[in-house]
Amino acid sequence: DADVTQTPRNRITKTGKRIMLECSQTKGHDRMYWYRQDPGLGLQLIYYSFDVKDINKGEISDGYSVSRQAQAKFSLSLESAIPNQTALYFCATSDFRDPGELFFGEGSRLTVL
Amino acid sequence: AQKITQTQPGMFVQEKEAVTLDCTYDTSDPSYGLFWYKQPSSGEMIFLIYQGSYDQQNATEGRYSLNFQKARKSANLVISASQLGDSAMYFCAMREGQSGGSYIPTFGRGTSLIVHP
DSSP: OOSEEEEOSEEEEOTTOOEEEEEEESSOOSEEEEEEEETTTEEEEEEEEEETTEEEEOTTOTTOEEEEEETTEEEEEESSOOGGGOEEEEEEEEOTTSSOOOEEOOOEEEEEO | OOSEEOOOSEEEEETTSOEEEOOEEOOOOSSEEEEEEEEOTTOOOEEEEEEETTOSSOOEETTEEEEEETTTTEEEEEEOSOOGGGOEEEEEEEEESOTTSSOOOEEOOOEEEEEEO
């Protein structure tokens, strides 16, 4: 089983729908991140969390919200999805004691029609 | 301003040849880390190599090496003896600050590498 698991892996939805992408990890890391990947733009940070009580906005947080339900779980929500949010979403974790290597989930491909 | 710049949107290399993927970075922090990740067509992100700003030697991992030129603020990835399986997107990333600090990784836009037989 993967150390960082994302669900769903693929999702097609309609404009205006609420969507939740879930991430769980078994690595015991305190830090978790949500990134968005668009072709030609690399990975852009949406939100990050350094522990359960610490949530921070990234560079493109508008239109998104997150919840850190436990050390191992970090969910990303799109309250009212729009086509512009069609992208590949990655959850990642890291351990503050390490050089900062990110451990990625397999990605969630979201299509908003 | 971009903190990580990858100027090559696409690169082509012949199988068994070496290839260099460019990455320049911008930081005023004396302590930082540089990373390279590989993303094959299947989509997953695979960690390749890490270089710390205080490391005296260039990092190497098998066929991957990082050509770290601190004064030029460049951290180019060198892949020796390219294989067909090396065809993928490659991302350079940087974490500013020391381990345990509050800085988070930022990514370049990536370079698409195609290895020809």
